[in-house]
Amino acid sequence: MSPSNQKPDLDESINVTQAHGRLIREAAAAAREHRIADNGREPVSLGVVIACGFVLLIAGAVLGDAGTLFSYKSTFRDGYVRASAEGAGDSGPVPKPALEAFMAKGAKVYTRCASCHGPDAKGDGANYPSLAGSKWVTGDTQTLSMIILNGLVGPMSTGKTYGGAGGMQAQGGGMAPEELAGVMTFLRNSFGNSTGDVVTVEMAKAAMEISSKREKAGTQTTAEEITSAHAVALPGDSIDPTLLVDPKTLAPTAAPAP
Template sequence: MSTPNKKPDLEDSINVTEVHDRLVRDVAACAREKRIATNGKEGISLWALVVGGAVFLIAGGILGGANFGSYSATFREGYERSPAPGAEDTGPVPKEALVAYMAKGAKIYSAKCNGCHGSEAKGNGSTYPSLVGTPWVIGETQRFAMIILNGLTGPVDNGKTYGVMPPQGIGMSPEDLATVMTYVRNNFGNSVGDVITLDMAKAAIEASAARAGAGNMVTGEELAAEHTKMLPGDALDPKTMVDPISLAPATAP
């Protein structure tokens, strides 16, 4: 004997198929809206993130005593940064003046003189004279400087005629001039043993600008008449310790 079904027959009031379809649709929609994490790692709400972030920023600023205008205001009054380790002994190790000047002069020589006078300064025996042992190099410093700055033309007093040397002084600093002179006077077999100072080089540049024929190359006659003398000032003792970069005399530590 079968018990009669007491439940009302829903078929009459509700379309079960339609309800089922709607349910399936809605669940799918919900699933698209939000992935529900079941492992307790639900994404944090955007609102909580923004509000929490703002609170941390402001509270951190207040606790840290930040003055948002100026970074240094975050240091306590009277605070002084201690120098970085080794900062007291800045600057390169001092070198003997002759060594430091020669190192710089070598670069000027290869840039400005080497092309004509050669890497051993021997010239070529015809158009380019040798710079080894000649009084024009190892003798009076003003004459030597005038040749470099203004170039040289015409016969020279050893009776030989070479080519024409164009001026090399354009863009030459006192340092360039002093170091290249020192280099040539103490290299290639020359060994005068003195160091042309920056002041001597400045004096040479001034004398060059003051020449009656400024802008023209010097001649043997002009050199003999006007420039066969030493540049004013004392040459530097070659053993003086100098900063190899600035060439300034090194200060005792």
């Protein structure tokens, strides 16, 4: 645009070889730059090494506190117990209505049953019978308790034989009365069953006593034995489903819900 004898317009492209000297002046900033020199080989000061070592020590202590590294299973440290806050009394877990608390405990126990009867308790129709709508589940409490504690073998009243020759194995080994009460309450009030009552811990204890005094103690029950000897309710009084209980021990609490 502008002739070259005027002030240089820097937007204009310039013939480099002809305008050599002038370009150097125009590009004064680029011309006065230093080249980046060779990389230095000076020794590293001891202070830096010590500072870095100190940082590594702190980081190592933090990592050491981290438990098993790369364990995606543990969300908290093994045996972790939440410390009660300073100045706060530990009042234990918040009480819940009985039916809710028993059901919650029973739902955990049921995970063992679910491997055969299925998570929806519908069984498979061939080897494992459905628990939903079963008269032996929702009927007399002693019936259900004896089957859970001792298992069941042989043909049913309908003539059908479940589980092959082995039948259902006894599940009572190592089961606590609270667990038995919980799982019975759960079964009787889930999967479409709704008796609305709570099988208490006392009733579960009584069931265990009856079970140990059976004629053929230690063997599986049969349909015949169930209908002849155990088609009654367990001894003991049921409780009000809304009674507040401790969700861990299932014992009634005096304290009202907060």
